[in-house]
Amino acid sequence: MFSEIDTARSVDTTEFRDRITPPDSIDQPMRSGEIIQLLTPDGQRRKNSQFDPWLRDITGDVLADLYEDHVVARRIDTEATALQRQGELGLWPPLIGQEAAQIGSARALRDDDFVFSSYRENAVAYCRGVDLTDMIRVWRGNAHSGWDPYAIGMAPPTVIIGAQTLHATGYALGCKRDGIDSVAIAYFGDGATSQGDVNEAMVFAASFQAPVVFFCQNNHWAISEPVGLQARRPIADRAPGFGIPSLRVDGNDVLAVMAATRIALDRARSGGGPTFIEAVTYRMGPHTTSDDPTRYRDRAELDEWAAKDPIIRLEALLKNIGVFTDELRESVAAKADQVARDVRAGCLSLDPPEPLTVFDHAYSTPNSWLDRQKSQYAAYLDFYSGGAR
Amino acid sequence: MTTTVAARAERTDTQQATTTMTLAKAINTGLRSSLAQNEKVVLLGEDIGRLGGVFRVTDGLQREFGADRVMDTPLAEAGIIGTAVGLAFRGYRPVCEIQFDGFIYPGFDQIVAQVAKLHYRTGGIVRMPITIRVPFGGGIGAVEHHSESPEAYFAHTSGLRVISCSNPQDAHTMIRQAIDCDDPVLFFEPKRRYWVKGEVDQNITGQTPMESARVVVPGNDVTVVAYGPLVMTAMDAATAASDDGVSVEVIDLRSLSPIDFATLTASVRKTGRLVITHEAQQFGGLGAEIAASITERSFEYLEAPPVRVTGFDVPYPPAKLEEHFIPDLDRILDAVDRVMGNRNSLTDWGN
Numbered sequence: 001m002f003s004e005i006d007t008a009r010s011v012d013t014t015e016f017r018d019r020i021t022p023p024d025s026i027d028q029p030m031r032s033g034e035i036i037q038l039l040t041p042d043g044q045r046r047k048n049s050q051f052d053p054w055l056r057d058i059t060g061d062v063l064a065d066l067y068e069d070h071v072v073a074r075r076i077d078t079e080a081t082a083l084q085r086q087g088e089l090g091l092w093p094p095l096i097g098q099e100a101a102q103i104g105s106a107r108a109l110r111d112d113d114f115v116f117s118s119y120r121e122n123a124v125a126y127c128r129g130v131d132l133t134d135m136i137r138v139w140r141g142n143a144h145s146g147w148d149p150y151a152i153g154m155a156p157p158t159v160i161i162g163a164q165t166l167h168a169t170g171y172a173l174g175c176k177r178d179g180i181d182s183v184a185i186a187y188f189g190d191g192a193t194s195q196g197d198v199n200e201a202m203v204f205a206a207s208f209q210a211p212v213v214f215f216c217q218n219n220h221w222a223i224s225e226p227v228g229l230q231a232r233r234p235i236a237d238r239a240p241g242f243g244i245p246s247l248r249v250d251g252n253d254v255l256a257v258m259a260a261t262r263i264a265l266d267r268a269r270s271g272g273g274p275t276f277i278e279a280v281t282y283r284m285g286p287h288t289t290s291d292d293p294t295r296y297r298d299r300a301e302l303d304e305w306a307a308k309d310p311i312i313r314l315e316a317l318l319k320n321i322g323v324f325t326d327e328l329r330e331s332v333a334a335k336a337d338q339v340a341r342d343v344r345a346g347c348l349s350l351d352p353p354e355p356l357t358v359f360d361h362a363y364s365t366p367n368s369w370l371d372r373q374k375s376q377y378a379a380y381l382d383f384y385s386g387g388a389r
Numbered sequence: 390m391t392t393t394v395a396a397r398a399e400r401t402d403t404q405q406a407t408t409t410m411t412l413a414k415a416i417n418t419g420l421r422s423s424l425a426q427n428e429k430v431v432l433l434g435e436d437i438g439r440l441g442g443v444f445r446v447t448d449g450l451q452r453e454f455g456a457d458r459v460m461d462t463p464l465a466e467a468g469i470i471g472t473a474v475g476l477a478f479r480g481y482r483p484v485c486e487i488q489f490d491g492f493i494y495p496g497f498d499q500i501v502a503q504v505a506k507l508h509y510r511t512g513g514i515v516r517m518p519i520t521i522r523v524p525f526g527g528g529i530g531a532v533e534h535h536s537e538s539p540e541a542y543f544a545h546t547s548g549l550r551v552i553s554c555s556n557p558q559d560a561h562t563m564i565r566q567a568i569d570c571d572d573p574v575l576f577f578e579p580k581r582r583y584w585v586k587g588e589v590d591q592n593i594t595g596q597t598p599m600e601s602a603r604v605v606v607p608g609n610d611v612t613v614v615a616y617g618p619l620v621m622t623a624m625d626a627a628t629a630a631s632d633d634g635v636s637v638e639v640i641d642l643r644s645l646s647p648i649d650f651a652t653l654t655a656s657v658r659k660t661g662r663l664v665i666t667h668e669a670q671q672f673g674g675l676g677a678e679i680a681a682s683i684t685e686r687s688f689e690y691l692e693a694p695p696v697r698v699t700g701f702d703v704p705y706p707p708a709k710l711e712e713h714f715i716p717d718l719d720r721i722l723d724a725v726d727r728v729m730g731n732r733n734s735l736t737d738w739g740n
Contacts, residue, residue: 114478144510155478156510160502166468167503170475170483177431177457177481184475197499200468207463361513362547364571368600369647370547 034234035280036260037250041308043316051259058255060323066107066254067318068332070099070311073123075336076132077285079343080122080139084289088347089139093120097252097284100310101217102187103127104257105279108265109185114171115154116164117187120217124187128152132339133346142350162188162195165214169205172212172268181269185213185261191222193238194230202242202276211268213261214239214276217251219283224296239276251281252310282308355381407588415557415589416446416522416578419564420484422591424454427482430568432459433469434486434522443488444524444583466496473519474503482518482568490525491534491705497542504573505548520567524580525553526618526668527715530708537705538617538669543575544646544678551646552599553577555620557587559597559643566599574599577645579618602649604656608638611662611725614653614679616642619666619716626721635725645675650682657683661692662728666716671699693728 038046038055058066073095080092095102098120106127109115117124125135130147137146138157145156158164168186175182192198193216205212218235220227231238239246247263249256257279264275282305286293318324359374410418423430432447438461441448451459462469466487473483487493493500500521507515527536544551550572554560560578567574590596597603605620606627615623620641627637638656642648657663663683665676676697683695698716706714726733 116475143512144506145512145514148514149478149511150514155515158503160498163471163499163503166471166499167475167478170472170477171479172475173472174476174479174481178479196465196495197467197471200463200465201471203463203465204468204472208460361509361511363550364508364513364516367550367647368649368651 035248035250036256037253038255038259039250039253039313039317041252041313043313043318043320045255045317045320048259051256051263054259054262055255058258060318060321063314063318063321064323064328066103067311067314067328068335069103069107069123069127070254070314071332072336072339073099073103073126074311075340076122076126076135076343079340080136081285081289083136083344083347084139089136089289090141091288091290092139093122093288094283094285095120095123097282097305097309098217098219099123100254100314101251101257101279101281104254105185105187105215105261105277108258108261109153110182110265111153112180112182113153113265114168114175114182114184115187116168116171116184117154117157118161118164118189118192119157119159120189121157121187125152125154128154130154131346132342133349136343136347137350140347140350142353162192162198162201164188165192165198165201166204168212168214169201169208169210169274172205172210172274173208176208176211181211183211183213183265183268185215185265187215187217189222190216190218190220190227190230190235191225192216193235199242202239202244202274205274206243209271209273211271212274213264213268214244214274215261216276216278218278218280219251220281221283221287221293221297223287223291224293226297234278236276236278244274244276246276246278248278248280251279252308252313254310254314281310284309407590409586410557410589411583412554412557412560412579412585412587413444413446413583415561415587416564417448417450418589418591419561420447420450420568421453423482423484423565423568424450424458427568429480430458430482430484431476432484432486433462433473434460435462435464435469435488437461437486442486444580446522446524446578446583447486466492466494467499470496470499470504470519470521474499474507474517477517477519478515482520484520484522484568487521487523489531489535490523490537490539493521493523493539500543500549500573500575501546505546508572509548516571517573518568518571519573520564520570520576521573522564522576522578524583525577526579526581527705527711528581528618530711532708533705536711538577538667538700540575540577540645540667541669541674544675545673549573549575549646550599550644551575551577552644553579553617554643555579555582555615555617555641557585557589559641561589561591562593562596563599563643565593566596570599577617582618582621585621597643600644600647600649602643602652603641604638604652605641606637606639608636608660610636610660611664611728612638612640612653612656612660613721613725614640614642614663614665616645616667616675619668622716622718623666623721626718626725629718629722630725635729637725642675648675648679648682650686653679653683654687657687658690661690663691663695664698664721664724664728665695666698666721666724668700668715670702671697672702674699693730696724696727698724
């Protein structure tokens with residue numbers, strides 16, 4: 001029960017510290033710049049006695065699947081960006097560069113866990129099994145939410161920065177009250193860490209020991225504002241001040257991300273409360289298709305991060321361990337092509353909603369004011385077009 | 390007490406026993422009923438547990454239902470509301486207490502951007518049966534931020550229902566109706582009437598629906614619309630007006646969003662005159678919406694322009710000035726004289 005605020009437990013991280021020393025120690029925050037990395041940019045596997053036990057089931061086949069996720073996610077991104085440029089989508093928020101952070105964490109989740117995300121987590125949605133047309137719906141302007149949150153265990157994208165962290169915390173409290181070991185995970189960016197909601201979420205989560213994972217993708221840019229404007233120290237350093245252990249991982253390293261997320265999930269499931277993960281990654285594309293990053297960042301920085309690309313390093317690892325066969329390359333390419341075709345077909349299949357649906361679902365129960373407004377607008381449409389229903 | 394009159398008139402089972410209690414206790418017993426009847430009901434707020442709330446509205450509830458259902462939260466209104474959103478996602482029916490009206494603004498974004506919109510956003514899949522209790526209004530000699538009437542902000546926001554009670558029976562009934570409602574409800578409690586006593590029937594079957602206004606004093610010459618703390622004031626004004634031979638019909642609005650225009654329209658078409666009173670500032674307030682809508686719908690029935698009697702368009706003043714801010718009986722009577730065409734404070738004022 002989350003009612004009993006166990007102050008002793010809220011600061012006792014001994015168990016956790018033992019498991020993955022040293023980065024999560026509250027007493028001894030991670031040194032600035034220290035980032036857990038299990039997979040180097042050139043595909044070398046770095047051993048880590050604390051993290052490796054969490055990856056024992058990650059066989060060559062699993063790595064191949066993760067690789068496919070990466071390639072498909074990027075392909076969805078590319079296709080959606082093209083659809084925007086062709087006028088078929090109103091907007092698209094590219095995730096290019098952040099595939100490992102999103103896939104590594106999302107693939108660590110169970111079906112009964114629940115995701116509260118921002119608008120950029122389309123690779124997370126993909127891993128949750130979202131229908132591709134549903135993924136597109138919001139960005140074509142057909143709906144504010146493309147999918148049934150309960151069907152895929154993922155809330156609709158939250159546009160207000162950081163607001164979803166509180167929702168995740170509340171949902172996690174509900175799980176705890178329900179006596180189940182499901183976990184809520186909140187995805188947000190470096191910019192969101194400046195928001196009051198995110199800080200309040202950490203206070204609430206710590207006080208009630210909510211089974212929630214705060215997953216911060218530090219992609220270095222909040223539109224045009226560099227992360228240095230949000231944080232003068234590594235973002236992961238903040239969480240211990242709230243009584244929340246934190247991990248700082250290479251966000252372009254799918255293995256480090258997955259291990260860290262599994263550690264956090266295990267901690268939450270076993271009653272250990274919240275964990276904060278900072279996945280250090282980079283937004284290779286614009287904030288959205290409306291943005292022009294050439295106005296505010298250097299080409300050199302982009303080149304530097306291009307060398308740390310999550311897909312390149314995963315491909316290198318697969319080659320190093322002899323899994324990257326021609327057959328794999330071709331099957332992944334075929335899958336990506338098919339997904340891209342499905343995204344495009346799904347997008348083009350979405351016709352504008354019927355006019356009077358503008359009134360639907362503002363309330364779940366009849367509302368005299370709105371019913372009158374709807375009736376009058378129906379009369380207006382009828383009067384001028386004769387075609388409204 | 391009018392409460393008793395109104396309740397008696399509408400009670401279907403006249404055999405039900407009633408108990409005399411304060412408005413605050415009536416809410417308390419309403420919350421208690423909801424907690425007892427539905428295990429998904431949880432209360433969140435600052436000081437609502439061991440203390441029982443600064444107004445003691447939640448007195449004894451944590452002891453009875455446990456600290457996991459009556460939760461003292463950290464001091465963060467956005468945190469309270471945002472956490473409630475997550476609980477609602479998970480099927481809970483959270484009841485949030487905002488300690489004072491003026492403290493609601495840190496939670497405003499979560500209320501208008503999340504609570505109000507999630508049902509619409511998700512095409513009706515995710516429901517937000519969240520009740521947000523707000524003690525509101527002045528007249529208690531408080532310091533700044535403790536006497537405000539912020540209801541119009543929420544009435545302006547689609548997706549929210551906004552209600553206010555004026556008497557113990559409605560307080561009890563309406564808090565339970567709010568919790569039962571699948572839409573989010575802002576429940577404005579008239580804090581200076583917390584200690585008003587009235588008879589309360591805790592069997593609420595057959596009570597007035599949450600969305601309905603109620604004629605609390607019938608009359609023929611002028612319709613006075615009030616809600617929350619000013620209903621009593623308006624009723625007193627009606628009594629005073631009757632001494633002067635003016636028959637005032639008082640309507641307790643009860644639901645501020647949506648507004649029960651059927652009841653209002655019927656009354657105004659009978660009286661031909663409309664006065665609206667609220668403590669909140671005038672500009673863009675509920676009175677403006679009521680005056681505009683009644684004028685649109687019943688222009689040809691009006692004998693005089695509708696008149697608003699409201700708080701002035703200044704920040705809520707210091708306690709020693711609040712008697713010059715809150716509409717009182719005399720200001721309402723002056724407005725009644727205006728719509729009646731009788732001599733009034735503005736007769737010689739010009740235009």
